Amino acid sequence: MRIIHGHVLLAALTAATLAAAVVTARAETAPAATKVSYVAGGSVYAGVGALDGVQPGDTVQVLHDGTQVALLKVSVVASHRASCDTLWTHAPVAVGDELRYRPHDAPKPVDGAPPRPFAAGQGGTRQRHARLRGRVGASWLSVQAGGVGFQQPGLDLRLDGFDAGGGHVDLSFDMRNRRTVRTGFGTSSTTELSRVYRAALVVRSVDSHQSVTIGRQTSASLSSVSLFDGVLAQTGNERHAFGVFSGTEPDPTSYAVSRDIVQSGAFMDFHSPLASERRAQVSLGAITSQEAGQPNRDFMFALANWSARQLSSTFTQEVDWNRGWKRALGEPAITPTSTFWTARYAPVTWFGASTGFDNRRNVRLYRDRITPADQFDDAYRQGAWVGSDASVLGRLHVSGEVRGSGAPDRSSSWSVGAEAYRLGVMHLTLNGRASRFGGSGIVSRLWSAGFGVDPSAFSHLSASGGVRSTIVSTVGTWDTQDWGSMDLDVTLGRRWYANGSYERDQGGSGGDSQQVQAGLSWRF
16 A cells, blocks of 8 residues: 555545535434453453444443443444443443443334344444434644654544445545654655555445455454454354455555465354353354465464453463464464453442453554553553452442563553542542562552543543653662643534643653644534
């Protein structure tokens, strides 16, 4: 995929604006509820999907003990699973939190038969019309550190089309254009890059039980396959699905189409009945990939989710099959890899306990900004843990966690936090945290605090800061970094959304830096 210039994207944005004039509004239906099944950075996963009435672009509320703590936007949908991006949060989202969403209309029963669940694109009892939804956005980012920095204006375009071709065709497109001007030490350079994160066409049956997806896409059913260019075909019903795929991985830097890594695989999903209060999902699959004609990675995976009123749990396991040059270097034929398990038990509404284990080698996360607190958690996430949390007087939430790992890199860590939320007419939120990690000749400590407030029903202002200190036994001196940041989110009318942030980091081996970000988007 070649680099394209800003005026090409501007033309696309203009076309999207004109197309938005024919958007058909979605009918309001009664809200439904499920639970958070998994959290990874800014991504939140739910055990509901297209066959439960969920579509990309939908908004989802997150509630903890009946209080709304976050708002999400659905980004990727499978038959019974959805991945959501975080729009804003008053408190951290946790596994087991309640998710409230508004499902789309289900079709009317035929000849006394029970109604089928909604599938993406079904228009219910109304006449089916093609619909187009999406987002047009502009952003600006400035980063300065150690006498060098860059300015980065950007344009974003997101389109999701449903029910074309008589209800048999959907489409999705997500492109982000960035122009970066770097300055420092008397020099200046400019680069421009357009990355396509999704460009897919779906041809399916009206009930979505059979479908073929062509283009750049993701799949919530495929473990460790975050993005590929190719074809995905699946078939099934309300209780199970079977699928196969084949494609190539995009270039990791430019996101251009690349033939370096070719991968293929198959999977199967099994789900509990839609009306069940206890929701369960099991996914099994196998994936093989090659790079330049040589084995890259071959593995099998299993994923299981369980969600009930008091107990929820998620488990993933990957098992590698080593062949070719890997066997020649002494690797065993079978290697268990990337185990993740977490469970939460809440016997009463105000108290819960959690435990889990994580030895994943890497975690793919997309974040607009990474703070020292994020870096601390990413660096020391591996190991087994146990923790608990409690709500006091409906306005105070306290939590604690102890984590450890065994040989050869024996380590231990603890973290405690507290948050008072929804105080007064402006919904004041106060939070604080303390964490410590020790192991492998290193000790790291973190203290952070913050507050949030809603100046109006359509705006949210927050500020946070903290100190992170690290000492390595071979060095013998503390490396200390402190940071502070402010964020503002504003909803303008029904379709416009503006946000801005400022962060300054000082001290430590990374030196001083500051960054400013602003964005404006129109959603249709």
